[in-house]
Amino acid sequence: MSNVIVCFKWVKAEDDLRIDSSTLAVDLSKSKGKISDYDRNAIEAARIASEAAGSETVALTFGSADTKTALKDALSRGPKQAFWVNDVSAENADGFVTANMLAAAIRKIGSYSLIVCGEGAADTYAHQVGPRIGALLDIPVISFVKEMRIDGNRLYAVRKLEDSLEQVEADLPAVVTVLPEINPAPIPGLKAVLEGGKKPVTEFKIQDLDLEDGDTSRKTDVVSFKGCSMSRKKILINEGDAKERVTALVAALKKEGVL
Amino acid sequence: MSGEDKFDVIIIGAGPAGTACAYTLAKEGKNVLVIERGVTAGSKNVTGGRFYTYALDLVEPGLWKDATLERKVTHEQIMMMDGNQSITIDYSNPLFNKEGEMPQSFTILRAVFDEWFASKAEEQGAVIACGIKVDGLIEENGRITGVKAGGDEMFADLVIAADGVNSMIAREAGLVPELSDKTIGVGVKEIIELPAKTIEERFHLKPGEGASLLMLGCTEGIHGGGFLYTNNESISLGCVFTPSEAAAHGRQVHDIFQDLKMHPSIYPLIEGGKTVEYGAHLVREEGYRGIPKQLYRDGLMVIGEAAGFVLNIGYTIRGIDLAIVSGVAAARAVISGSNPGPAYLEELKNIKLLPSMKAVDGYFDLLEIHRLYETYPKVAGGVFNKMYSISGETPVSIKKGIWGVLKDNKVSLWQLVKDGIRGYRSI
Ligand SMILES: Cc1cc2nc3c(=O)[nH]c(=O)nc-3n(C[C@H](O)[C@H](O)[C@H](O)COP(=O)(O)OP(=O)(O)OC[C@H]3O[C@@H](n4cnc5c(N)ncnc54)[C@H](O)[C@@H]3O)c2cc1C
Numbered sequence: 001m002s003n004v005i006v007c008f009k010w011v012k013a014e015d016d017l018r019i020d021s022s023t024l025a026v027d028l029s030k031s032k033g034k035i036s037d038y039d040r041n042a043i044e045a046a047r048i049a050s051e052a053a054g055s056e057t058v059a060l061t062f063g064s065a066d067t068k069t070a071l072k073d074a075l076s077r078g079p080k081q082a083f084w085v086n087d088v089s090a091e092n093a094d095g096f097v098t099a100n101m102l103a104a105a106i107r108k109i110g111s112y113s114l115i116v117c118g119e120g121a122a123d124t125y126a127h128q129v130g131p132r133i134g135a136l137l138d139i140p141v142i143s144f145v146k147e148m149r150i151d152g153n154r155l156y157a158v159r160k161l162e163d164s165l166e167q168v169e170a171d172l173p174a175v176v177t178v179l180p181e182i183n184p185a186p187i188p189g190l191k192a193v194l195e196g197g198k199k200p201v202t203e204f205k206i207q208d209l210d211l212e213d214g215d216t217s218r219k220t221d222v223v224s225f226k227g228c229s230m231s232r233k234k235i236l237i238n239e240g241d242a243k244e245r246v247t248a249l250v251a252a253l254k255k256e257g258v259l
Numbered sequence: 260m261s262g263e264d265k266f267d268v269i270i271i272g273a274g275p276a277g278t279a280c281a282y283t284l285a286k287e288g289k290n291v292l293v294i295e296r297g298v299t300a301g302s303k304n305v306t307g308g309r310f311y312t313y314a315l316d317l318v319e320p321g322l323w324k325d326a327t328l329e330r331k332v333t334h335e336q337i338m339m340m341d342g343n344q345s346i347t348i349d350y351s352n353p354l355f356n357k358e359g360e361m362p363q364s365f366t367i368l369r370a371v372f373d374e375w376f377a378s379k380a381e382e383q384g385a386v387i388a389c390g391i392k393v394d395g396l397i398e399e400n401g402r403i404t405g406v407k408a409g410g411d412e413m414f415a416d417l418v419i420a421a422d423g424v425n426s427m428i429a430r431e432a433g434l435v436p437e438l439s440d441k442t443i444g445v446g447v448k449e450i451i452e453l454p455a456k457t458i459e460e461r462f463h464l465k466p467g468e469g470a471s472l473l474m475l476g477c478t479e480g481i482h483g484g485g486f487l488y489t490n491n492e493s494i495s496l497g498c499v500f501t502p503s504e505a506a507a508h509g510r511q512v513h514d515i516f517q518d519l520k521m522h523p524s525i526y527p528l529i530e531g532g533k534t535v536e537y538g539a540h541l542v543r544e545e546g547y548r549g550i551p552k553q554l555y556r557d558g559l560m561v562i563g564e565a566a567g568f569v570l571n572i573g574y575t576i577r578g579i580d581l582a583i584v585s586g587v588a589a590a591r592a593v594i595s596g597s598n599p600g601p602a603y604l605e606e607l608k609n610i611k612l613l614p615s616m617k618a619v620d621g622y623f624d625l626l627e628i629h630r631l632y633e634t635y636p637k638v639a640g641g642v643f644n645k646m647y648s649i650s651g652e653t654p655v656s657i658k659k660g661i662w663g664v665l666k667d668n669k670v671s672l673w674q675l676v677k678d679g680i681r682g683y684r685s686i
Pocket of ligand 1: 275294295297300301304305306307310311392393424446448497498540541563568569
């Protein structure tokens with residue numbers, strides 16, 4: 001079987017987001033990057049799939065210059081090599097642009113039997129990229145995958161839908177978008193981290209890819225980007241004896257519609 | 260043991276000690292691996308926040324110019340508190356910050372500083388593996404030959420423990436005994452964000468200038484004190500206590516810290532700010548006499564606070580600069596090619612670390628005087644109270660006033676003389 005390609009996104013870690021409570025403006029400047037949480041499970045899923053099939057895992061990302069740190073991290077999780085479409089436009093690309101870039105890079109990489117994506121990115125969670133790659137490459141897409149197995153040239157997957165599980169099969173090559181529960185994402189150990197730093201990375205510039213006019217212009221426009229801040233009502237019930245206070249509390253909770 | 264799994268030196272911990280050592284070794288072409296358990300260097304490190312610049316110059320002349328430092332310290336302040344009253348001494352001397360020369364000291368934020376410093380060591384060729392905790396040492400025939408981390412083993416000609424105050428590695432190697440709760444302090448600290456302009460107004464600073472403020476008498480008589488450092492757009496505020504005393508006193512460290520924040524002389528400095536980080540950490544309190552007898556054994560050396568290199572002497576805490584200096588000393592010992600253990604001790608002397616710590620050793624005795632943390636701030640407050648209380652009544656003479664205050668605080672002349680002599684001797 002030929003390579004398993006896993007796509008991952010380098011996102012801003014939410015821990016250090018600052019939200020201005022009056023304007024709701026979001027300050028990302030203090031946030032560090034990280035591999036999108038669900039994509040870590042995807043990388044491991046790709047590793048397991050390729051190990052079972054005796055092929056190699058290859059990691060692929062579209063990101064701006066600061067994605068460089070991501071590549072080491074991704075490579076310490078198992079892939080043998082990484083490809084990086086390095087362009088600043090990644091910072092505000094939508095699913096359309098990202099899928100165009102990744103599909104074009106996948107064509108460059110050449111041989112592949114399976115493409116694994118996370119179900120959605122930890123920042124936008126738009127569910128766009130995987131299905132669009134499938135459409136661009138004209139291969140089957142299986143989304144919401146919680147289990148998968150490869151037998152020869154056939155992929156068997158279990159999809160987790162709202163109230164049911166669906167078993168599906170497809171011929172390879174195919175795209176799967178996986179849920180985090182497909183498998184845990186182990187934290188890489190010392191040797192894996194050291195090896196990750198030594199594995200090869202191939203960098204593509206946008207000009208290196210065969211793209212058509214319009215492929216790099218987004219289809220959606222972000223009109224505004226605001227934080228969400230919870231303001232407390234600061235109601236203090238401290239008058240009267242215990243019974244009166246409980247009654248007041250229950251009344252207040254009813255008024256708020258929580259009871 | 261394949262070549263892949265073997266380094267010249269493995270350093271445990273990417274704090275200032277480990278990174279300074281790695282930088283110096285890598286620059287000389289040594290194959291160095293630094294293992295850090297934090298996701299990035301500095302991500303979990305807690306410090307007060309003041310750094311003496313000379314140490315970076317020892318690593319590489321001029322390196323400080325490139326460092327992510329906050330404000331150069333232009334104002335040294337000591338505040339004595341008693342209840343709601345306070346006395347502040349503010350010392351400033353332009354000689355510490357001469358135009359065009361390296362400023363003596365900066366305030367810093369460790370998460371930023373440590374990460375910057377580690378990236379510099381990486382540029383020199385050191386390999387820094389973050390997010391990995393070293394679980395133990397590998398020993399063969401009495402010699403330390405490597406480390407264990409998770410299921411992995413990694414080997415080196417020399418292992419250097421730079422794992423900080425509560426060094427598990429130095430303990431495992433039998434070099435450092437279990438820390439005693441009498442010889443360490445517990446520090447709690449908040450980083451409170453405020454606009455640069457507000458900080459400059461409140462502390463009377465020009466842009467880029469900073470203040471360092473230490474407080475006595477804010478710990479309810481417990482051995483300890485408070486600190487405040489101005490960063491570019493935040494204030495580091497915290498206090499350090501002897502934990503056993505705090506427990507005996509029946510108060511939570513956190514509550515005492517809360518009271519400090521609300522003190523009428525402190526609150527206006529942080530008012531309107533937003534706490535963005537809260538941390539707690541241990542710090543050694545013993546100075547020179549806390550340095551372990553043995554700082555190395557076959558295949559292993561201990562540097563930084565793991566080796567007791569920290570000075571907490573009341574008017575300043577110095578751990579970061581000493582950590583860096585000890586890291587450089589260890590690296591020089593390795594580079595010298597002679598037997599690294601004894602060479603390390605020699606370098607520690609040459610680089611003036613051991614002599615500097617010894618010179619202020621007496622402070623430990625001074626700081627042992629309990630009256631320093633409650634009675635004397637009270638006495639000072641009382642005296643100032645007498646001096647500045649004008650009501651139209653006939654005042655008692657200052658001399659009489661002082662005696663009255665001493666009596667109120669149950670300080671005898673004998674004690675005063677004794678503490679005075681002890682204090683004088685210790686400095
Ligand atoms: C509240 C407080 C205020 C202070 N104020 C100041 C000040 O203003 N100025 C000053 O100079 N000093 C100050 N100090 C002291 C100073 O912070 C320390 O002395 C200094 O950080 C010691 O440096 P180090 O490199 O030896 O250790 P650390 O900075 O503690 O670094 C040790 C590193 O090792 C890592 N590590 C530990 N164990 C392992 C393991 N098993 N595996 C992998 N990695 C590991 C840690 O994550 C850490 O990054 C203060 C300390 C405290 C607690």
